[in-house]
Amino acid sequence: MQEVSAQLAEVVRIEGGRVVAVLTRTLGDLTLAEDAVQEAVLTALQTWPRSGLPDAPRAWLLTVARRKALDVLRREQNRTSKEEAAMGLAEQLRDDGPPEPSAVDDDLLRLVFTCCHPALGFEARVALTLRTVCGLSVPDIARVLMASEDAVAKRLVRTRQKIARAGIPYRVPPDAELPARLTAVAAVVHLVFTAGYAGAPGSELVRVDLCAEAIRLARLLADLMPGEATLLGLLALMLLTAARRDARLDADGELVLLADQDRSRWHSDEIAEGLALLDESLRRSDGLADRYQLEAAVAAAHVAPGGTDWHEVLRLYGLLAEVAPSPAVDVNRAVAVGEVHGPEAGLALLDTLPPMPPLGLHVARADMLRRLGRTDDAVAAYRAALASAPSAPEVRFLQGRVAALIG
Amino acid sequence: MPQYAALIYVEDLDRTTDRQSEETKLYAEFGAENAAAIRGGAALYPTSTATTVRVRGGRGGDVVTSDGPYAETKEVLGGFFLLEAADLDEATALAARIPGAWGPGGVELRPVIPMHTSNA
Numbered sequence: 001m002q003e004v005s006a007q008l009a010e011v012v013r014i015e016g017g018r019v020v021a022v023l024t025r026t027l028g029d030l031t032l033a034e035d036a037v038q039e040a041v042l043t044a045l046q047t048w049p050r051s052g053l054p055d056a057p058r059a060w061l062l063t064v065a066r067r068k069a070l071d072v073l074r075r076e077q078n079r080t081s082k083e084e085a086a087m088g089l090a091e092q093l094r095d096d097g098p099p100e101p102s103a104v105d106d107d108l109l110r111l112v113f114t115c116c117h118p119a120l121g122f123e124a125r126v127a128l129t130l131r132t133v134c135g136l137s138v139p140d141i142a143r144v145l146m147a148s149e150d151a152v153a154k155r156l157v158r159t160r161q162k163i164a165r166a167g168i169p170y171r172v173p174p175d176a177e178l179p180a181r182l183t184a185v186a187a188v189v190h191l192v193f194t195a196g197y198a199g200a201p202g203s204e205l206v207r208v209d210l211c212a213e214a215i216r217l218a219r220l221l222a223d224l225m226p227g228e229a230t231l232l233g234l235l236a237l238m239l240l241t242a243a244r245r246d247a248r249l250d251a252d253g254e255l256v257l258l259a260d261q262d263r264s265r266w267h268s269d270e271i272a273e274g275l276a277l278l279d280e281s282l283r284r285s286d287g288l289a290d291r292y293q294l295e296a297a298v299a300a301a302h303v304a305p306g307g308t309d310w311h312e313v314l315r316l317y318g319l320l321a322e323v324a325p326s327p328a329v330d331v332n333r334a335v336a337v338g339e340v341h342g343p344e345a346g347l348a349l350l351d352t353l354p355p356m357p358p359l360g361l362h363v364a365r366a367d368m369l370r371r372l373g374r375t376d377d378a379v380a381a382y383r384a385a386l387a388s389a390p391s392a393p394e395v396r397f398l399q400g401r402v403a404a405l406i407g
Numbered sequence: 408m409p410q411y412a413a414l415i416y417v418e419d420l421d422r423t424t425d426r427q428s429e430e431t432k433l434y435a436e437f438g439a440e441n442a443a444a445i446r447g448g449a450a451l452y453p454t455s456t457a458t459t460v461r462v463r464g465g466r467g468g469d470v471v472t473s474d475g476p477y478a479e480t481k482e483v484l485g486g487f488f489l490l491e492a493a494d495l496d497e498a499t500a501l502a503a504r505i506p507g508a509w510g511p512g513g514v515e516l517r518p519v520i521p522m523h524t525s526n527a
Contacts, residue, residue, distance in 0.1 A: 165518045166495045167493075167494040168494065169495065169496050173496070177496075
């Protein structure tokens with residue numbers, strides 16, 4: 001029974017985003033559409049476990065949501081000029097034919113571009129996309145953004161208000177604006193993925209698999225906008241990374257380093273798809289690579305048949321440092337230097353980086369110091385890594401390294 | 408159609424001197440090319456001419472004036488347009504053509520509350 005309701009909840013969650021998309025176009029009002037769909041979702045979750053999944057869940061949700069929206073509009077009709085919207089909706093309810101799937105796709109794309117509009121703050125875009133397009137709950141979004149539920153709820157309200165009041169349009173941007181706007185969408189999808197892959201401090205707390213969700217979203221976008229190199233590269237990156245998910249932890253839940261991972265537990269079909277997508281993506285961008293394509297190429301080098309191709313990884317991080325410089329890129333480049341030219345060279349590079357860095361720097365330093373036999377320094381670096389709030393398996397891995405060094 | 412206030416934050420200069428004539432020309436061009444969308448606007452004298460008015464003790468209380476702008480900032484409100492645009496994207500495209508958006512400072516777009524909902 002629980003499994004059945006979990007499956008129903010998943011259908012409701014995924015179809016809900018599409019119904020919001022369709023209804024927002026009809027109503028011209030995202031908040032009203034979301035509220036109506038929220039009520040329809042609650043009704044579905046009460047009704048479906050008894051009645052079973054309807055043949056066309058999307059049409060079912062849309063009909064119920066339209067009725068709820070119509071109720072609200074009729075109530076408000078007297079004090080505002082919502083008459084026109086109410087009339088249109090009443091008309092639709094009479095016809096009540098479900099919209100064509102391709103029209104639903106178009107609406108969903110409009111919804112994504114509205115939620116990821118650059119006039120909205122980045123975290124606001126992420127929160128709204130997770131809520132509206134992916135159907136995640138406010139508590140789940142709060143965990144992804146490491147914010148309080150109250151703060152997320154308030155941010156969602158403010159964001160919807162800005163969309164309505166500032167007149168952020170509900171449409172796919174024209175071709176001239178598309179590259180910049182697509183970058184904003186890709187950044188949101190990428191953050192959802194990395195939030196899922198890194199895991200929250202402590203244990204896995206988000207109910208929905210965020211990596212799968214990000215891949216689903218990227219697939220959808222790549223389907224709706226075929227041939228966009230950025231989207232293909234992003235999807236390739238996520239597939240090539242997530243393909244290793246089952247090998248990251250051993251049977252006891254302990255972290256396994258990439259070099260020691262059981263390759264038979266990698267998802268070879270996803271690796272093959274990721275490699276093909278990366279090729280296609282690079283072909284379409286005439287060899288000019290953006291950050292996702294470069295990161296996908298790094299992920300591809302890590303799953304190379306003979307083991308990680310460190311010369312290629314080093315070359316790619318050199319390019320990434322130019323295209324999309326970040327502290328994480330600096331650290332990863334130093335790690336590659338350590339693999340290609342030895343830990344002394346890697347450590348020398350790490351020590352030129354500014355202090356107050358992310359977890360990765362401490363781990364990389366500790367590893368090179370350990371390989372150089374500088375035990376005390378290595379222990380100190382592992383402890384610095386432990387102090388920067390890693391996930392539970394990472395904590396056990398780092399503690400294991402410290403224990404082995406102290407002996 | 409929605410209206411937007413385009414608040415132009417620029418260097419705190421006297422925009423009536425000869426040295427500003429080039430800028431004035433650019434604004435005249437903007438005005439001529441976008442006349443269909445412009446519903447109003449003005450350039451302002453520098454903040455050295457500004458007076459900030461506050462009433463202490465609420466409505467009907469003591470009127471207190473102080474010399475200068477409401478907030479001391481590097482760039483100041485140097486002028487504004489009232490623009491009409493279909494949506495924020497269209498308003499953004501218009502704002503990007505305002506000369507004040509090109510230099511240091513920028514143009515703040517604020518949607519205008521339509522009169523019929525302001526008292527709803």
